[in-house]
Amino acid sequence: MNSSQSGKKLAKKMIIALICGLIAGFGCILLRENLLTNGQEALWNTINNVLFQDITAEGANSAIGLFYIVGQLFVNALQLIIIPMVFVSIILAICVITDTKKLGRLFPIKLQKRIR
16 A cells, blocks of 8 residues: 555545544534523533533532543643654754854844854
8 A cells, every 4th residue: 555545544534533523513512402492401511510511610619521631631742742842853953954054044143143
């Protein structure tokens, strides 16, 4: 299998995952609206506390917020990985440059004047 075929398969999987996520989100909105209009607010509050509630908000003492916790872990993991990776990539790219004229094109400040 060549890389173009595997890239197409990956793109297909990503589109399917995106569509499934949209359907699940839309389904949760429909569930909420259906429960609230039918007078089952207590049931929706229970579902909301277990799955969606921001556990750091005031008044959320009894909430579990599973999706909130998973989402926060995902975002924090991205920050933990991506920020140092970008920083190291930039530093390594600067270290590889041997010609100081190329380095001067990257940084508009005159390096020769700063050094003297």
